[in-house]
Amino acid sequence: MAAGEWWDVTDADGVPTGATFERGTPGWPPQGGFHVVSTVCVRRDDGMLLLTQRSATKDCPLDWEFPGGSVLTGETSVEGAVRELREETGIAVPAESLEFVGRFVEESALIDLYVAAAEPDVVVTVDPVEVAASEWLAVDEVEARWRDGLMAPPWEPRLEALWGPLRIVLDAG
Template sequence: MEVWDLVDATRKPMNKLHTRGEELSPEEFHVVVEIYTINADGRMLVTRRAANKTFPLLWESTGGSVHAGESSLEGAVRELAEETGIVVVASELRYLGERPKGKSFLDSYLFKSTTPIEINELTLQPGEVCDAKWVFLEELEEMHRSGHIVPPVWERYQVVLEDLKAVGLK
């Protein structure tokens, strides 16, 4: 059972808890994180959504809801470890910004690995992630043209693309 802290439309804590799957009232929101991971060679990590999820078997970046009692940054560290097995400390993540996203606030983070990470070193979370690969920007764009990227995720990529290129996405 996943439990979230609720915030209002201005992101002020409401001091209320919410269980995932229950309907949120119009004034209730929660915080979600996404993590863009760039490997030492300039490729970005994309993960494939499990078949039982919305947008089944499409590719995206790592992310998920922040749990009750966690900060956004703590949630990002946890989500990266849970979904991929990549363990980082908070200081290794760079905050890219916040955007409203439906009933949530989406915080974006960037992790740039200084040492190569091989796909076979990853531990994918069953029920969430069924595959992963490292891609260069050109491959990512082709995946989008072929309809293999989650559409809202592609829109978010466009917002952070210059940040990703600045740290070495090739």
């Protein structure tokens, strides 16, 4: 967790309310408040998808997920997705290249999933504070890892809701 990490408090539609909240301080979530979390499914030109393994020091240690994290105060969901992807994996993508898949609503978080294209020779440089490892997997292997319970537990309902829309975007690309 980053010290001094501030989030916009949003309504259920992701519209900032004007309030902000410092991560880790008592009182989250404020009554009816949400924060936006942006995640990115990176797809190489050869069809392989990037999964990252959470570091051993984080919640859900060593479980797998798509890169992402909380959107900071003043950022859009897309800007947060681009930043988180770059911070966790070293992969830089232009904001306009992200394709929105969908939003999953949790108790106090709005999880936005995007797809980003990457070249087959893209280099992944993980931030060891955030990420223990990364792997490129075929779509069916990602689905198997999810269904076998190897993804971080919060990803199970997210993927249950977003897997169909994700496959549509992946198949169209």
